[in-house]
Amino acid sequence: MPGETNALNNLFGGELLARMDRAASISAKRHSEEIVVTSSVNHVSFGKAIPIGTTVTIEAKVSRAFTTSMEVYIDVWIDDDKGEKIKANEAIYTFVAVDKNGRPTKIDKILPETEQEKKRYDAALRRKQLSLVLAGKLKADDATELKALFS
Numbered sequence: 001m002p003g004e005t006n007a008l009n010n011l012f013g014g015e016l017l018a019r020m021d022r023a024a025s026i027s028a029k030r031h032s033e034e035i036v037v038t039s040s041v042n043h044v045s046f047g048k049a050i051p052i053g054t055t056v057t058i059e060a061k062v063s064r065a066f067t068t069s070m071e072v073y074i075d076v077w078i079d080d081d082k083g084e085k086i087k088a089n090e091a092i093y094t095f096v097a098v099d100k101n102g103r104p105t106k107i108d109k110i111l112p113e114t115e116q117e118k119k120r121y122d123a124a125l126r127r128k129q130l131s132l133v134l135a136g137k138l139k140a141d142d143a144t145e146l147k148a149l150f151s
């Protein structure tokens, strides 16, 4: 809609980030059944511009649940001229389940079923370690899964 677009009349990136954050938070809340907060945005790719008036579908799924945090994978689809859904963007957010005082609280694990769910689940630990290293919360030497990629 007007007001949500950039100078090229495409969806403004920040609008999409907020929408993805909302969809991802619903997914994280449904899985954990707790209050959830966005802890980090690990990856965003704006692969395709989204022109004004386009129908946008945002699909968010918990790809892996750790102790208190969850990785949420977001796929963004747009309808083309024929009404077919085409992939426009994707993003990966991390949410943390918290109690009423904002303290991290334990959550249930998930069991991936489809090939895509298994692939995303397996890679999630590496992404968590990378995110923690970049945030200065984990020493690169301790990021064992991540290091294994390069050995």
Ligand SMILES: CC(C)(COP(=O)(O)OP(=O)(O)OC[C@H]1O[C@@H](n2cnc3c(N)ncnc32)[C@H](O)[C@@H]1OP(=O)(O)O)[C@@H](O)C(=O)NCCC(=O)NCCS
Residues within 6 Å of the ligand: 037, 038, 039, 040, 066, 067, 068, 069, 070, 094, 096, 098, 102, 103, 104, 128, 131, 132, 135, 137
């Ligand atoms: C998210 C928050 C509760 C985490 O608190 P914390 O003191 O860092 O807690 P911890 O160090 O115990 O980390 C909690 C979990 O988050 C994970 N985590 C923390 N920072 C992370 C990062 N940058 N990337 C990935 N995971 C991260 C930890 O690994 C841990 O996961 P685990 O329990 O599943 O192993 C706290 O930082 C917070 O309240 N942030 C503000 C959230 C907010 O307001 N979001 C809205 C955006 S404006």
